[in-house]
Amino acid sequence: xxxxxxxxxxxxxxxxxxxxxxxxxxxxxxxxxxxxxxxxxxxxxxxxxxxxxxxxxxxxxxxxxxxxxxxxxxxxxxxxxxxxxxxxxxxxxxxxxxxxxxxxxxxxxxxxxxxxxxxxxxxxxxxxxxxxxxxxxxxxxxxxxxxxxxxxxxxxxxxxxxxxxxxxxxxxxxxxxxxxxxxxxxxxxxxxxxxxxxxxxxxxxxxxxxxxxxxxxxxxxxx
Amino acid sequence: xxxxxxxxxxxxxxxxxxxxxxxxxxxxxxxxxxxxxxxxxxxxxxxxxxxxxxxxxxxxxxxxxxxxxxxxxxxxxxxxxxxxxxxxxxxxxxxxxxxxxxxxxxxxxxxxxxxxxxxxxxxxxxxxxxxxxxxxxxxxxxxxxxxxxxxxxxxxxxxxxxxxxxxxxxxxxxxxxxxxxxxxxxxxxxxxxxxxxxxxxxxxxxxxxxxxxxxxxxxxxxxxxxxxxxxxxxxxxxxxxxxxxxxxxxxxxxxxxxxxxxxxxxxxxxxxxxxxxxxxxxxxxxxxxxxxxxxxxxxxxxxxxxxxxxxxxxxxxxxxxxxxxxxxxxxxxxxxxxxxxxxxxxxxxxxxxxxxxxxxxxxxxxxxxxxxxxxxxxxxxxxxxxxxxxxxxxxxxxxxxxxxxxxxxxxxxxxxxxxxxxxxxxxxxxxxxxxxxxxxxxxxxxxxxxxxxxxxxxxxxxxxxxxxxxxxxxxxxxxxxxxxxxxxxxxxxxxxxxxxxxxxxxxxxxxxxxxxxxxxxxxxxxxxxxxxxxxxxxxxxxxxxx
Amino acid sequence: xxxxxxxxxxxxxxxxxxxxxxxxxxxxxxxxxxxxxxxxxxxxxxxxxxxxxxxxxxxxxxxxxxxxxxxxxxxxxxxxxxxxxxxxxxxxxxxxxxxxxxxxxxxxxxxxxxxxxxxxxxxxxxxxxxxxxxxxxxxxxxxxx
Numbered sequence: 061x062x063x064x065x066x067x068x069x070x071x072x073x074x075x076x077x078x079x080x081x082x083x084x085x086x087x088x089x090x091x092x093x094x095x096x097x098x099x100x101x102x103x104x105x106x107x108x109x110x111x112x113x114x115x116x117x118x119x120x121x122x123x124x125x126x127x128x129x130x131x132x133x134x135x136x137x138x139x140x141x142x143x144x145x146x147x148x149x150x151x152x153x154x155x156x157x158x159x160x161x162x163x164x165x166x167x168x169x170x171x172x173x174x175x176x177x178x179x180x181x182x183x184x185x186x187x188x189x190x191x192x193x194x195x196x197x198x199x200x201x202x203x204x205x206x207x208x209x210x211x212x213x214x215x216x217x218x219x220x221x222x223x224x225x226x227x228x229x230x231x232x233x234x235x236x237x238x239x240x241x242x243x244x245x246x247x248x249x250x251x252x253x254x255x256x257x258x259x260x261x262x263x264x265x266x267x268x269x270x271x272x273x274x275x276x277x278x279x280x281x282x283x
Numbered sequence: 284x285x286x287x288x289x290x291x292x293x294x295x296x297x298x299x300x301x302x303x304x305x306x307x308x309x310x311x312x313x314x315x316x317x318x319x320x321x322x323x324x325x326x327x328x329x330x331x332x333x334x335x336x337x338x339x340x341x342x343x344x345x346x347x348x349x350x351x352x353x354x355x356x357x358x359x360x361x362x363x364x365x366x367x368x369x370x371x372x373x374x375x376x377x378x379x380x381x382x383x384x385x386x387x388x389x390x391x392x393x394x395x396x397x398x399x400x401x402x403x404x405x406x407x408x409x410x411x412x413x414x415x416x417x418x419x420x421x422x423x424x425x426x427x428x429x430x431x432x433x434x435x436x437x438x439x440x441x442x443x444x445x446x447x448x449x450x451x452x453x454x455x456x457x458x459x460x461x462x463x464x465x466x467x468x469x470x471x472x473x474x475x476x477x478x479x480x481x482x483x484x485x486x487x488x489x490x491x492x493x494x495x496x497x498x499x500x501x502x503x504x505x506x507x508x509x510x511x512x513x514x515x516x517x518x519x520x521x522x523x524x525x526x527x528x529x530x531x532x533x534x535x536x537x538x539x540x541x542x543x544x545x546x547x548x549x550x551x552x553x554x555x556x557x558x559x560x561x562x563x564x565x566x567x568x569x570x571x572x573x574x575x576x577x578x579x580x581x582x583x584x585x586x587x588x589x590x591x592x593x594x595x596x597x598x599x600x601x602x603x604x605x606x607x608x609x610x611x612x613x614x615x616x617x618x619x620x621x622x623x624x625x626x627x628x629x630x631x632x633x634x635x636x637x638x639x640x641x642x643x644x645x646x647x648x649x650x651x652x653x654x655x656x657x658x659x660x661x662x663x664x665x666x667x668x669x670x671x672x673x674x675x676x677x678x679x680x681x682x683x684x685x686x687x688x689x690x691x692x693x694x695x696x697x698x699x700x701x702x703x704x705x706x707x708x709x710x711x712x713x714x715x716x717x718x719x720x721x722x723x724x725x726x727x728x729x730x731x732x733x734x735x736x737x738x739x740x741x742x743x744x745x746x747x748x749x750x751x752x753x754x755x756x757x758x759x760x761x762x763x764x765x766x767x768x769x770x771x772x773x774x775x776x777x778x779x780x781x782x783x784x785x786x787x788x789x790x791x792x793x794x795x796x797x798x799x800x801x802x803x804x805x806x807x808x809x810x811x812x813x814x815x816x817x818x819x820x821x822x823x824x825x826x827x828x829x
Numbered sequence: 830x831x832x833x834x835x836x837x838x839x840x841x842x843x844x845x846x847x848x849x850x851x852x853x854x855x856x857x858x859x860x861x862x863x864x865x866x867x868x869x870x871x872x873x874x875x876x877x878x879x880x881x882x883x884x885x886x887x888x889x890x891x892x893x894x895x896x897x898x899x900x901x902x903x904x905x906x907x908x909x910x911x912x913x914x915x916x917x918x919x920x921x922x923x924x925x926x927x928x929x930x931x932x933x934x935x936x937x938x939x940x941x942x943x944x945x946x947x948x949x950x951x952x953x954x955x956x957x958x959x960x961x962x963x964x965x966x967x968x969x970x971x972x973x974x
Contacts, residue, residue: 078804079397079473088908089399089472095911096464099918100502106922107506107536110929111521114532117933139867147860150851150901157850197517197526212527218519222510259903266902273893277886281874471910499921531936535929586924590932599936602928 075254087256094260101230101267108223112278115219119212126209126216127282129194134185135280138178139272145174146269153262156245156255164250164258168242171265175235182228189217196221220279227275230268237261299807301703301800316401317803321408322387323701328408328415329379330770333687336370337766339363344725344759347752350744360742361428362443366421368431369448373455374415376686377544380551381497382407382462384693385490387701389466391794392484394475394812396804399468403461411458417451420444430740432541433508435522435533439515446515449508456501456508459547463497466490475793477812484792484816485574489554492578496543496550496585504540507533531597538589546585548682550578552645552689553620559642559692560624562790564631567817570623577616584613594665603662610660617653621646632821637711638788641692644719648684652677655730670740673733676726684722691718691769698773699787703800704780710772717765724758792816849906859900866893 073083080086116123152167193201196218202209241261244250250258299305302319312320343363346355355363386404390397398404421427424444429437438445470491474483511533513519520526522533553574561568568574590598590606624646633639655677659665668674691714699705728751733739737748744752786795793816797806870889873882899905904912940946 079395079399079401085472089468091907091911092471092914093400093403093464093468095915096467096498099915100460100464100498102915102918103499103922104502104506106925107503107510110536110926111510111532113926113930114529114933115521117930118529119527136867136871140864143860143863143867146863146897146901147856150856150903151853153903154851154853154856157848197513197519199517212520215520215527218513218517218521222513222519226509263902266897269901270894270897273897274887274890277870277874277890281870281886283874283878283882499918503925529933532929532933535932539925539929586921587928590928597936598932599939601935601939602932605928605931 073253075249083253090256090260094263098263098267101264101271105223105226105271108219108226109274109278112219112223115215116282119210119215122210122212123216124282126213127220127279129192129207129209130220130280131185131188132280134181135276138181139276141174141178141181142269142272145171145178146266148174149262149265153255153259156250156258157252159252161245161248164245165242168238168245172235172238172242175231175238178231179228179235182224182231189221223275223279227268227271230271234265234268237264299802301798302803303702303800305803314405316397316405318386318390318398318401318404319701319801321404322383322385324408325378325386325411326383328411329375329383332370332374332415333379336367336375337763339367339370341759341763343367344756346742347744348756350746350749350752352743355742357742358428361430361740362426364740365427365430369427369452370418371682372431372544373452374411374418376548376682377455377459378411378462380555380686380690380693381466381490381493381547382411382458384555384690384697385466385493385551386462388486388697388794389469389490390473391700391797391801391805392487392792392816393469393473394478394793394806394810395469395473396806398465399473400465404465407458407461407465410454410461414451414453414455414458417447417454421448421451432537433511434537435511435514435530436524438511439523446512449512453505453508453512456504459497460501463494463501466494467498470494475810475812478793481571481575482812482815483575484554485557485568485571485578486551486554488575488578489550489552489557492582493547493550495579496547496582500540500543500547500586503536504544507536507540510536531593534593534596534598535589538592539586542589542592543582543585545678545681546581548686549649550581552649552686552693553578555689555693555696556624556642556645557620558790558792559638559689559696560627560631561817561819562696562788563636563639563642564628564633565789565819565821566627566631567815567819568623569626570619571815571817573619574623577619580616581613584609584616588613588660591660591665594662595669600662607660607662607665611657614653614657614660621650621653637706637708637715638692638696640712640715641688641695644715645685645688645692648680648688648719648722651727652680652682652684655680668733670738671733672729672737672739675739676729676733679726679729684726688718688722694769694773696788697794698776699783700794700799700801702777702780703783703798704776704778705783705787706772706776706780710768710775714765714768714772717761717768719765721758721760721762721765725755725762726758728752728755728758789819790816791818791820849903851900851903851906855900859896862896863893866896 076083076086080089148167148170152164152171155161155163155167189195191205192207193199193203193205194207194217195201197214200214200217202213238261241258244257302317306315312324315321342355343360346353346360346363386398421444424447426443427445427448428443429441429445433445433449470483470487510519510521514522514528518526519528521528522530524530557568557574588606588610590602591610594603594607624642655673659668659674659677695706695711729737732748732751732755735748737744737751783799785797785799787799788795791814793806793810793812796810866889870886873885873889876882878885898915904915
């Protein structure tokens with residue numbers, strides 16, 4: 061800024077904001093902020109997990125019966141897809157760290173592609189549920205479609221759609237964030253000195269994966 | 284990074300404009316990333332909603348002047364007290380001290396140029412504005428009559444605008460979370476050279492503890508309100524017993540956030556009081572470590588006591604016993620603070636100016652509020668006092684007598700810094716007197732009303748309560764006059780107040796070592812901190828204090 | 830040359846920014862472990878462990894989560910501040926779960942003892958009753974366990 065006192069002899073890098081004194085300060089501030097945001101995501105989803113455990117405690121047989129209607133294969137495929145995307149995301153961050161522009165772009169694209177695959181599989185899962193009337197709350201119409209499910213199964217499907225739905229929203233947001241990072245990467249913004257944005261996007265994406273790691277056995281593999 | 288000082292001649296030739304005049308025009312305010320301007324915008328917004336919700340309260344108290352219906356039907360009364368609560372909690376008291384005063388003061392006290400994420404700070408403000416619009420829109424969509432707590436199953440079945448209101452609160456929560464993240468990172472990463480954790484002003488410790496609660500608790504509010512919205516729209520069946528759910532589960536979810544939320548409301552007030560009692564008695568704080576760590580202790584313990592709001596809800600007695608015991612625990616660090624402040628005042632060179640008057644009012648009203656909290660935390664006693672006026676009196680003593688009084692004291696204390704003008708001392712003292720008299724008249728009587736069985740949220744009552752209600756109502760009018768006096772004094776000072784020096788109170792913390800009002804980037808040169816912010820120059824250092 | 834400070838202490842090379850770089854083989858090994866553990870999760874669910882299958886499945890999930898957090902999110906190699914902040918949030922999650930589940934559990938027991946029956950299954954609409962009659966499932970689940 062024009063009116064502050066003279067800067068250091070060392071040149072301030074272009075990506076160093078005016079209110080920070082060193083790059084290390086800026087990077088560690090950005091990372092701490094992102095980790096705190098990750099805390100908020102964990103706490104938010106924990107409410108849903110608690111609701112799930114309550115329902116499972118109240119109606120154990122109902123949860124057992126209703127969850128049989130979920131497509132375990134789709135769930136399993138989605139788990140592998142998300143784990144792969146986490147792998148490529150980590151590789152992408154590493155590529156930015158080591159000035160490997162090509163690998164960074166490639167890994168970001170694969171991660172985004174995996175996210176799309178996840179959403180497509182999810183789409184097929186949801187449409188199947190809609191066709192069979194296995195929907196939450198007011199839309200629950202299992203009996204009309206010939207499903208002999210335990211009483212209050214609608215509550216299980218309510219929990220199922222809420223948890224996977226909110227998770228799906230986070231995947232969509234992740235696609236947006238990663239696409240933006242990809243665009244910035246194409247503009248050659250990232251290198252071994254300046255890659256904290258990629259790292260932070262990666263942290264967000266790993267949280268999305270983490271939630272699914274717990275969602276999958278709890279919803280799909282009830283025994 | 285700045286190096287040696289500019290020559291005095293260079294400085295004198297080009298005096299840097301203050302943050303108020305550095306850039307002009309409406310746009311420069313709307314897209315500012317300067318924490319001071321954002322703080323002022325928050326201040327204007329939160330004080331506006333304080334006025335709105337306060338007028339709703341005056342309407343309530345006026346209706347309660349007689350035992351029967353005056354000008355409000357029962358349905359209207361439900362809506363008025365619900366909106367009073369919701370607007371006060373979500374649009375005034377949770378954002379006010381951290382986002383309005385904290386935003387302004389935090390970087391200055393730390394010796395930083397701004398908060399860690401200035402653009403996120405501005406985004407927080409706009410998210411708050413969106414939340415405010417949503418909550419105001421509720422008024423036009425049928426209003427809200429569930430109580431600010433939105434308990435199920437009534438919030439599921441009522442025809443009022445529950446969804447718009449809960450969405451407003453949900454969005455307000457995001458503003459709170461982002462502010463919290465910003466402040467935690469700022470305190471960790473942007474302290475001036477030499478400012479170790481033990482040399483931070485206690486206001487910073489308080490805001491830091493508050494920010495931790497904001498980050499950890501608010502997401503659970505988000506998911507609670509989200510579940511409530513889908514429960515209401517889609518009949519998921521998680522809170523509605525008719526569909527297989529559990530209404531007590533809603534209360535657990537809601538109070539897991541809302542109890543720590545009340546500490547979000549009070550902790551920054553504690554920070555302000557630490558500053559007021561030290562600066563205006565020219566004495567080092569008694570028990571710096573104790574106050575600093577007790578702030579963090581309160582933040583942590585606040586997460587394990589929420590069941591004391593649910594003693595009669597159907598919660599198991601065992602859980603109730605555990606929560607009751609833990610509630611006593613949270614009173615301990617709070618009491619440590621009160622004792623430390625009193626010990627600080629003892630032997631100090633006390634200046635009885637307006638900020639000190641407010642600090643003294645706080646010591647009385649907060650102690651009453653805090654102690655009555657312990658009464659309510661006692662399970663067997665709460666069975667009788669739950670949902671009576673005793674509870675209403677308790678939380679108004681801590682929220683108004685605690686937070687609002689501390690907030691006003693803080694506004695008077697930092698007003699010269701914010702606007703470069705001194706306020707009229709006589710008017711300030713009159714406001715403190717009116718607030719003290721009005722507040723105690725209003726709410727002390729409510730302890731007795733509640734103890735004698737007057738239920739809360741009732742618009743009509745038995746004739747035997749009439750006299751105390753009338754006393755309480757008259758008190759509320761006095762309090763209103765007092766609060767308007769505060770507003771008038773502060774606004775008058777902006778335009779007509781005497782010009783303030785950079786350090787009118789002779790304080791030592793970094794916020795007073797720069798111009799009043801500060802330049803846009805807070806400090807011309809980086810200050811190196813070598814001692815405590817409470818080492819007032821005239822203190823005899825041969826005494827034993829750290 | 831002037832001194833530059835970070836967190837109150839002087840820093841030697843303010844603009845350098847060296848962080849640990851994980852080797853590719855490490856990421857690959859973690860990924861392989863995660864896929865293996867996913868298969869294990871499947872096996873656990875079909876292994877017929879009865880009431881133990883939930884804790885075991887959760888234990889496997891926690892191992893997977895730890896691998897993602899420690900290596901993909903790099904927390905193992907980072908400054909301890911981040912680990913402290915992030916792991917402490919799980920403490921709050923644990924508090925939330927523990928107290929609520931404790932309450933649900935003990936109130937169920939105490940209600941049973943006192944003969945209080947929670948009318949969780951109240952029918953309040955004819956359509957609901959009709960739907961339920963359409964498939965009267967055997968042994969409707971009771972409150973508590």
